[in-house]
Amino acid sequence: MNNVEFSFELIAQDDRARLGQIHTPRGIIDTPSFMPVGTQGTVKGIFTDDIIKTNSQIILGNTYHLLLRPGIDILKKFEGLHNFMNWQKPILTDSGGYQIMSLSNLNKIDVKLGAIFRSHIDGQKIILSPEKSIQVQKIINSDIVMVLDECPPLTDNKKILSNAIKTSTKWAKRSKIEFGINKSKAIFGIAQGGLYKDLREESIEKLLDIGFDGYAMGGLAVGEKQADMFQILNETVENLPKDKPRYLMGVGTPSDILGAVNEGIDMFDCVMPTRSGRTGLAFTWEGKLNLKNSKFKDDKHPLDQNCDIRHLNKYSKSYLHHLIKSDEMLASMIISINNIYFYQQFMREIRINIKNGTFKNFYKKYIKYFD
Amino acid sequence: MNNVEFSFELIAQDDRARLGQIHTPRGIIDTPSFMPVGTQGTVKGIFTDDIIKTNSQIILGNTYHLLLRPGIDILKKFEGLHNFMNWQKPILTDSGGYQIMSLSNLNKIDVKLGAIFRSHIDGQKIILSPEKSIQVQKIINSDIVMVLDECPPLTDNKKILSNAIKTSTKWAKRSKIEFGINKSKAIFGIAQGGLYKDLREESIEKLLDIGFDGYAMGGLAVGEKQADMFQILNETVENLPKDKPRYLMGVGTPSDILGAVNEGIDMFDCVMPTRSGRTGLAFTWEGKLNLKNSKFKDDKHPLDQNCDIRHLNKYSKSYLHHLIKSDEMLASMIISINNIYFYQQFMREIRINIKNGTFKNFYKKYIKYFD
Numbered sequence A, B: 001m002n003n004v005e006f007s008f009e010l011i012a013q014d015d016r017a018r019l020g021q022i023h024t025p026r027g028i029i030d031t032p033s034f035m036p037v038g039t040q041g042t043v044k045g046i047f048t049d050d051i052i053k054t055n056s057q058i059i060l061g062n063t064y065h066l067l068l069r070p071g072i073d074i075l076k077k078f079e080g081l082h083n084f085m086n087w088q089k090p091i092l093t094d095s096g097g098y099q100i101m102s103l104s105n106l107n108k109i110d111v112k113l114g115a116i117f118r119s120h121i122d123g124q125k126i127i128l129s130p131e132k133s134i135q136v137q138k139i140i141n142s143d144i145v146m147v148l149d150e151c152p153p154l155t156d157n158k159k160i161l162s163n164a165i166k167t168s169t170k171w172a173k174r175s176k177i178e179f180g181i182n183k184s185k186a187i188f189g190i191a192q193g194g195l196y197k198d199l200r201e202e203s204i205e206k207l208l209d210i211g212f213d214g215y216a217m218g219g220l221a222v223g224e225k226q227a228d229m230f231q232i233l234n235e236t237v238e239n240l241p242k243d244k245p246r247y248l249m250g251v252g253t254p255s256d257i258l259g260a261v262n263e264g265i266d267m268f269d270c271v272m273p274t275r276s277g278r279t280g281l282a283f284t285w286e287g288k289l290n291l292k293n294s295k296f297k298d299d300k301h302p303l304d305q306n307c308d309i310r311h312l313n314k315y316s317k318s319y320l321h322h323l324i325k326s327d328e329m330l331a332s333m334i335i336s337i338n339n340i341y342f343y344q345q346f347m348r349e350i351r352i353n354i355k356n357g358t359f360k361n362f363y364k365k366y367i368k369y370f371d
Helices: A050-055 A063-068 A073-078 A081-085 A099-102 A130-140 A158-179 A196-210 A226-239 A254-261 A272-278 A310-315 A317-325 A329-355 A359-366 B048-053 B064-069 B074-076 B081-085 B097-102 B132-139 B158-179 B197-210 B226-239 B254-261 B272-278 B309-314 B317-325 B331-357 B359-366
Strands: A009-012 A019-026 A027-031 A032-037 A059-063 A092-093 A105-110 A114-118 A125-128 A144-146 A186-191 A213-218 A246-248 A267-270 A280-285 A289-290 B007-016 B017-024 B027-029 B035-036 B059-062 B091-094 B105-110 B116-117 B125-127 B144-146 B188-190 B213-219 B245-246 B268-272 B281-284 B288-289
Touching: A019 A186, A019 A329, A027 A032, A027 A329, A032 A059, A032 A329, A032 B268, A050 A310, A050 A329, A050 B158, A050 B309, A063 A125, A063 A130, A073 A081, A073 A130, A073 B317, A092 A130, A092 A272, A092 A329, A099 A114, A099 B027, A114 A130, A125 A130, A125 A329, A130 A144, A130 A158, A130 B007, A130 B017, A130 B226, A158 A186, A158 A196, A186 A196, A196 A213, A213 A226, A226 A254, A254 A310, A254 A329, A254 A359, A267 B188, A272 A280, A272 A329, A280 A329, A310 A329, A317 A329, A317 B074, A317 B081, A317 B144, A317 B158, A329 B288, A359 B059, A359 B144, B007 B331, B017 B281, B017 B331, B027 B331, B035 B281, B035 B331, B048 B309, B048 B331, B059 B064, B064 B097, B064 B125, B064 B132, B074 B081, B074 B132, B081 B091, B097 B116, B116 B132, B125 B132, B132 B144, B132 B158, B158 B197, B188 B197, B197 B213, B197 B226, B213 B226, B226 B254, B254 B359, B272 B281, B272 B331, B281 B331, B317 B331, B331 B359
Parallel strands: A032 A267, A059 A092, A092 A144, A144 A186, A186 A213, A213 A246, A246 A267, B035 B268, B059 B091, B091 B144, B144 B188, B188 B213, B213 B245, B245 B268
Antiparallel strands: A009 A019, A019 A027, A105 A114, A114 A125, A280 A289, B007 B017, B017 B027, B105 B116, B116 B125, B281 B288
């Protein structure tokens, strides 16, 4: 740890695509950045030193999950998640808003009290207020803290979306107050508003009034079409301040990321590389490969000739096909590392192309490549 | 690979416990030796370079499983299992006899044809003759080949056991002929006879007449009491030649191994360290720990302070408890490596104590320690 303060530096721009660096006491994050997801205090199936070898510079933890298990007493005892899970680089934690909507048995949203829900593990009734979410994120010792928001499911009902903005704005304010002042860490606001330009703009404006270290687009990647997501980003991302990082939550496929970078987004997180890894789906420069497919049965080539993490380039597709068919854990382990490594290579290529002013060519080449 | 011929060197003896070395073109195997089990071409949940870091010098593969999947065409294409699974040290393969008894839908034993059974995967009818078993083991490119035997389930029926010896002896002879002459590899005979001294002696005598590079005790660790297993080893192991390695198949717990070394056994294999790893059971110098137990909930100590493979000594028992409760793959990965590493440390201590003439003290200290 050192005395570096949290800051964002915009290094270069190629049309709207941005090259930047986030500075934190736990290390630099080159943007556009992809954050592997470590929901329960582990990026599924990968040792932390291998996550580092994939060139990941930050991972995401889930406040909702960690609050339920291991719980705050254990996290306090370890002085946070970094020590608990043996990962000393930066951690961003979401606030629980999205998981409460998607996973828990949500009882109700009470603007004053917070989200009232039942745990998906043991049915226990829990009230998560904005203050509580930030307190938990502080106990996690998160480097980038997210405000508690109300994240409605996909809807075109303006009233629902508008109400969610009202609640989210109030909660954002209270989250900011609870966060207080801590220059070595950051708190990000989360904009809602579904696919409506006017609502997004309203939400962003209100967050700007409060003032955050970074801004996230929430309530996207919840089932809408990719073109609709790109469209709303195109219409509203430019309303975000140039000198702060912009984070699109829960996104996505390589082409989702590419299209969002094209609209000026800097940060991403998604379970896709690890979840796909566990089902035998590999991301490679040849495209997306379903290794269950019998066409790989006697393919002696590795997924990536150049990836020598854990000697991954010595494992053939034929062997991986065999491991998947045999329901062997090693398949998930190999393909998960491969996929995170691929995502990080992909982000690196995005950054190089922005720097060189060749992003549009890269964009055109790969925007449909992984479909 | 080099021009080393397969050989066994007896280095020291402490009462009946033996210290030795097996030389093979793929490396030395210090005995008493423990072989991790890689049934389907992978030691479950462990990268091959981590297996090497546990100081494992040889692993076991299962002919039955590999014959069914990936099948001999794929294994031929890779010129054997070493290249296919990315493990260049020695491999011992069992012959399929035990799995046909325990896993498949055994149709019948036909002395002339072989074992006739249905695959546990797709029900396909397969005939495994002694010749076929050796041919498959050759395609696997196994360094130590086992004869096909008839391995009856636990019984005190002398007629069943005696018939199994008759069949096994005939098959052992045919296996040896099929193996031919190959000085860089070895073929081991397998003695049957259950818990009867006279039957074991008869089986051993017949194997000695044929002549093998090593001798295994089969049909043990099939449900009998530990004391009974030690007793029959005590009564019959000395009938095996001093200048050949002695292998007790499918054994066992640390105390099983200790007791068998005490009777003069040199080689062991067992799924226990990896299978236990997947259920949260850790072998340590503190004893056998069930990490599911809530007493480990806030235990900040690692399983083994001195084990730095994959930084295992940075993961606390508390964290492992959390991972198990959360059904996270990383728990299996960590505990499996820990357990294999512990087994190899345990074997190393056995070897040191034999060398120093202090084996009996070590035996007394640990024979009940892991119960």
